[in-house]
Amino acid sequence: xxxxxxxxxxxxxxxxxxxxxxxxxxxxxxxxxxxxxxxxxxxxxxxxxxxxxxxxxxxxxxxxxxxxxxxxxxxxxxxxxxxxxxxxxxxxxxxxxxxxxxxxxxxxxxxxxxxxxxxxxxxxxxxxxxxxxxxxxxxxxxxxxxxxxxxxxxxxxxxxxxxxxxxxxxxxxxxxxxxxxxxxxxxxxxxxxxxxxxxxxxxxxxxxxxxxxx
Numbered sequence: 687x688x689x690x691x692x693x694x695x696x697x698x699x700x701x702x703x704x705x706x707x708x709x710x711x712x713x714x715x716x717x718x719x720x721x722x723x724x725x726x727x728x729x730x731x732x733x734x735x736x737x738x739x740x741x742x743x744x745x746x747x748x749x750x751x752x753x754x755x756x757x758x759x760x761x762x763x764x765x766x767x768x769x770x771x772x773x774x775x776x777x778x779x780x781x782x783x784x785x786x787x788x789x790x791x792x793x794x795x796x797x798x799x800x801x802x803x804x805x806x807x808x809x810x811x812x813x814x815x816x817x818x819x820x821x822x823x824x825x826x827x828x829x830x831x832x833x834x835x836x837x838x839x840x841x842x843x844x845x846x847x848x849x850x851x852x853x854x855x856x857x858x859x860x861x862x863x864x865x866x867x868x869x870x871x872x873x874x875x876x877x878x879x880x881x882x883x884x885x886x887x888x889x890x891x892x893x894x895x896x897x898x899x900x
Contacts, residue, residue: 702783704780722762728770753884
């Protein structure tokens with residue numbers, strides 16, 4: 687996406703609520719940045735911008751040669767940036783699974799679209815790109831709202847399946863444990879198929895298009 691213009695494109699994949707483990711990992715990442723710099727949560731956008739600029743300067747100057755060494759910082763920085771998209775209440779944390787892998791994202795509560803704050807931060811740093819993160823945030827939200835206002839994108843009620851999906855996961859563990867006890871490999875395989883199919887139906891299908899920003 688160019689900073690001056692939102693480029694929105696469909697992808698194949700699913701969007702789902704965060705699991706308990708993923709929510710814990712999210713909290714750990716948000717705390718990692720706040721605690722490391724002795725800040726209150728949520729971390730202010732001005733500090734996120736300052737830290738981004740510092741990382742960009744180090745990369746340009748060659749002070750940071752090993753980009754992968756900064757993975758935890760990039761994740762924490764991206765997720766802290768993502769938190770700023772939650773302020774108006776239209777978005778919530780979610781998980782996108784697609785042909786590119788998995789990522790914790792900020793997703794619309796009412797439509798099947800998402801914003802990838804980690805990718806937004808990491809991609810621009812890899813390109814050694816100086817950006818106004820507040821401006822990128824504004825343009826991204828405006829682009830998302832424009833898509834919703836057009837009425838051409840399908841509604842999504844993925845958030846209401848949070849409790850059901852967790853209950854389903856517990857039931858799956860219970861049944862697989864039972865299958866393990868009776869050593870029924872065929873039953874175990876069938877249970878895997880059933881619960882995988884159910885998960886896809888809950889979040890809208892294996893090849894659901896997700897409007898992706900960033």
